[in-house]
Each structure stands twice: as C-alpha cells, then as structure tokens.
Amino acid sequence: MQSLDPTLPLTLDNGLSFTPDSIHDQVIKYKFYKRSGYFKSVNSLNFNGKILPSTIEKNIGSIQQVIFEVTESCNFACSYCTYSKFYNNKPRGNKTFRFEDAKKILETILSKREKKKKDVLIVSFYGGEPLKNFSFIKQTVEYLKSYSSNQTTFRFNMTTNGLLLKRYIPFLVEHSFDISISLDGDEIANSFRKLKNHNPSFPIIHQIIDDIRKTYPVFFDKKVSFLSVMHNKNNPASAYRFFHNEYNKSTATSDINTQNIAEAYKQEFYDTFLADPVRDPAEKKTMKTLLLKHPKVKELSYMAEKYSGVLFEDYYQLMKNHSNGKATKSYIPTATCSPFSLRTYFTADGSILPCEHINRIFEIGTWAKGEMRIDITGIANQYNHYYQKIRKYCEQCYMAENCKECIFHTGIENEHPQCELFMNKHKFEQYLSGNFSTIENDYALFLRITDHAFKE
C-alpha cells in the first residue's frame, strides 16, 4: 500500500482505489463503525449464563400460550408435510386429545397462575387438522368461557387447512377465534397442498374462503389471516399479489422446512421444492411495497436495528450499556426461549414440548390422564447441558450478540451440533456489506424502513 497523502488517490494491494474525497468518506464510515462496536473481538461475550430452576418455576406461573395437538390425523396429504417420506419422522398416528385431559391440564396451569392485572392466556388448537376433532375444541372453549375467574381472559386461535371450516365457522365466529389458513398462493403456488385423494386442494379451499368472506365479512377482515410456505412455485411477491388482489390481505410467509430431511430423499426434495424457483422480476419494487413482510427487508431492518448504532426499537435499547469489548454481562448462548416462557405444546400422545416447531425428542415433560409430570431441575440441567455443548461455536460466532437461532434447530442432540446461522468473520463481512450496499444504493428504501417499518 502506498503512503497516505489525503490529497492523492489511494490504491490498495487488493486493487481497490479511492479518490481523495472518497477517502474522507471511508474514514468517517470507519469511525462510525468503530463507535458502533463492529471491530470488537468476536469472543468478547461472556457465555456463562445459565437457566435456573427458579426461572422455570416462574415461567410456569405465567405461560403465555398453551397449544393442544387436537388430533394427529389430517385430511390433507401435502407433499411437503413433515410426515411425508421427505422427513425423518415417526409415522403419523391417529391419537386425539380428550377434553377431560385438557381440562385437568388447564386447571393445573390456572392454579399456578401468577396474579396480574390484565392476564391473558392464549389457547391454540393445532393438528394434524384440528377441526377433525371439533368436539374437543368446543368443550375446551366452553369450559374456559365458564371458568370462574375474573382474573384471566382467554383468547383462542387455530391453524387450519380450511377444508372443514364451512361446517364449523359459526362456532369460531361466536368465540372470536383468530384463524390462520394455510394457503401458499394461487392454484400453481398451492399445488403441493393436496387432498387425501391427491387432487389439488386449491379450488375447494378457494371456494370455502369466498363463502366465509361473503357470510361473515367483518369477521373475515379482522380475524382471518393466512400462512404460506415458500418454495419454488411461489415467492413473497407472488404471494403478496395473490392475497392482496383476492382478499385485500397479506400472508405470513415461511421457508419450506429444510431440517431433518431423510438422507435417501435429499436430492428429490431439492429437485421437487427448491430447484428452478419462480423469480420476482420487480424485486426492488416489491420490497418497497411489502416492507417488513418481505424477508429481505425484514433482514435489512434487523441489521439496521442491531448494527447501525442509530436505530433503536425502544428507549431501553437506546439506553442499554453496550459492552464495548468488555465481558460485562453473562449471556445464555443462542436465542432459544426460556422453557414455558412463551409457548407450551401438549401433544396428543402425552409429550410436553417447548413449542410445536421442534423435534419431539426434546420433550420437557409428559402428561397422562391429565396429570403433568415436569421435573424442573431436570429441565434446567438438560438446557444447561445443551448450552454448554453449543457454547464453543457461539463463542466464535459473529452473530452471537444478536443470535436468531433456536438451540433445537442445531442438531444439539448429536455429538457435534451444527448451526446453519453460524457466522465466521468472512460470512459476517459479507452479511454486513451486502446489507449496507443495499442501503447505500437505495437510500429511499432505507428511509422508508426507518419511517414506516419501525412503527409497525
């Protein structure tokens, strides 16, 4: 590298050259990044944090959401179902939840409830297809509605494929359910979602949704939402257009599950669901329209919030004392939720799990005849053992302070867990420079994000 004279252009060994003006800009940028903590050592975080049994005990007293696997069975045969040949999973069973068991479970949970002024418990019905066991849903809702407590309010929600909605919608409207219908978009986008006889589900579900919208327009507007899996037959833009044009709504998108795929079907999985994806020809325009509903904008705003040093979600984030290279706080590795703090998933076959999105081997308790068996110390030990196992990876990870990964998605049950989101220095540089380039090249988009997205 040549000597630094601010009046001369500068050419680095790697060929990058800078005019005197741009050197000035780069120095300002460097100072800004340094101030924002970009150059602190990767292993500056202290991962000595632990989950304590007392925390778990406290969590149980304020569970936010109880999810019942109402039935294991389903009336669809989606190609990408986690019970399809593509995933390592036990065969789908036929068990159903009995109301008497759920009643006992709920009684126990409510008896331990911490006293709060405005206490809300969300009760969710999940499947299989939950409406296949409607009598369970009806009895549980009626029981909770008559529960003699003026302390806790119950809110009900359900994720459904929609096939039985028409029959049961009056009850769901009466009890103000929030309903999420799984639909991937138009007929082609939805082609992996099949009926049991392998016919396409789209025409029939589309008709059912139209009928519900016509009969219950206010309920439809306020309480019905959509969930779409993204694969090679759709993308956020096509999904946005479909739901906007058809229903004046958007949809919550999630990528197709690429975890736990059976080795023998890996190639076929890729060829079927990921090869030759439909691209969005006007992606930038879509990003501006969708804002946080677009995965790239979501990532950009996450990065801006966590790393720009100028955007704060709330006053706490603004005032938070950054460690600036000194290990001042004990972190618990990963972004895993504390057991029982958010959700608790009760499966029809007697497991208690931290949520419905993780492998069933990670149970944190069992239930039988409505009696729960939870070993709080055992759970704390198990979590802390997992944290100890992943810690060596997190200590070397540039995303550690703002991790988004759940420990149960890292193969933590294996001798050598593997985190797909692990960022070494090179990956982190690419992540930052990719996002900063988007901002530098489209400042108007960035302003839109700061102006609108952070208010959402």
Ligand code: SF4
């Ligand atoms: S995926 Fe992990 S972090 Fe998310 S709710 Fe489930 S257990 Fe918690």
Ligand code: SF4
């Ligand atoms: S992204 Fe993975 S490796 Fe990095 S801190 Fe999170 S869990 Fe650990």
